[in-house]
Amino acid sequence: MAGLIGLLFLFAVTADAGAGELALSFDDGLDPRAVPEAADWNAAILSSLATAGVRSILFAAGRNVDSAPGLALVADWGRAGHAVGNHTYAHASLSGRMTAARYLADIDRNARLLASVPGFVARFRYPYLAEGETRAQRDGVRRGLVARGYGSGAVSVDASDWYYASRFVDWRRAHAGADPAPFREAYLAHILGRVRYYDGLAQEVLGRSPRHMLLLHTNAINAAFLPDLIAALRGAGFTLISPEEAYADPLYAKVPDVLPAGQSLVWSLAKAAGRPGLRFPAEDDRYEAPVLDARGL
Numbered sequence: 001m002a003g004l005i006g007l008l009f010l011f012a013v014t015a016d017a018g019a020g021e022l023a024l025s026f027d028d029g030l031d032p033r034a035v036p037e038a039a040d041w042n043a044a045i046l047s048s049l050a051t052a053g054v055r056s057i058l059f060a061a062g063r064n065v066d067s068a069p070g071l072a073l074v075a076d077w078g079r080a081g082h083a084v085g086n087h088t089y090a091h092a093s094l095s096g097r098m099t100a101a102r103y104l105a106d107i108d109r110n111a112r113l114l115a116s117v118p119g120f121v122a123r124f125r126y127p128y129l130a131e132g133e134t135r136a137q138r139d140g141v142r143r144g145l146v147a148r149g150y151g152s153g154a155v156s157v158d159a160s161d162w163y164y165a166s167r168f169v170d171w172r173r174a175h176a177g178a179d180p181a182p183f184r185e186a187y188l189a190h191i192l193g194r195v196r197y198y199d200g201l202a203q204e205v206l207g208r209s210p211r212h213m214l215l216l217h218t219n220a221i222n223a224a225f226l227p228d229l230i231a232a233l234r235g236a237g238f239t240l241i242s243p244e245e246a247y248a249d250p251l252y253a254k255v256p257d258v259l260p261a262g263q264s265l266v267w268s269l270a271k272a273a274g275r276p277g278l279r280f281p282a283e284d285d286r287y288e289a290p291v292l293d294a295r296g297l
Helices: 002-013 037-052 068-079 101-113 136-147 163-172 181-206 219-235 244-248 263-273 285-294
Strands: 020-028 057-060 082-084 120-124 212-216 238-240
Touching: 002 136, 020 219, 020 244, 037 068, 037 082, 037 219, 057 120, 068 181, 082 101, 082 212, 120 263, 136 238, 163 212, 163 219, 163 263, 163 285, 181 263, 181 285, 212 244
Parallel strands: 020 057, 020 212, 020 238, 057 082, 082 120
Antiparallel strands: none
16 A cells, blocks of 8 residues: 555656657567576566557567577567567677777667668667767767668667666665565656656757657566556656657757767757756766665665
């Protein structure tokens, strides 16, 4: 009952996020060789999406899924009606000494791996949302993606679910059998807070609320709380749409001229427009650690 009351309160205080449209996307894919719970987490996420009637997209990184069991988990997404996109093979950052040629070769390697997977589409998402520190990196990869026929895999709403997932695994290990409601409520508050932030930033930069694309990951916290997150987003007034519907928004055709390039597309446009006070990187554990520490989580 306490958890339900907390969730109802959370819906009430986040209702000012306003009505809008939003799609869910998931990065990385799960590696059964390294994560014993991979099949269970994958099944839980897909079951939650099916129950909620939500179509999504998985951007799979080859290094995680390059095994028969790993590719089988990716195929489960396609067979369930979701899209599968390219997230590079090595999940390397387009920064430092990485060249555009090496990076594009890694994208091609991943495309060959995923080509026969049900649902595979020519959409690409940069690992770490890092699109290049130099013009040579940024523009070389952008040209290569266009030449290969890739559509946008950009996000408008970034968040730190990856950090919350890591803390959640540790918390659950230390509190075996405990009610996870406090962690669930902290996680939902984080995601809804970031949706509200990026929607406000979009209204500043674009003069409107676009069809948002939310970045999530295939991890423990979404396996546990995705039904609650979907309910919270809908309770805050958002209609959940498919990735293709979201990517039809003119926002995702924009190509900001900023360096280093990347982050949320909305954030990048705000940077290009000279908006002050943008933190970099936009989402990081340094911002969320004190929040969870203060909650005793």
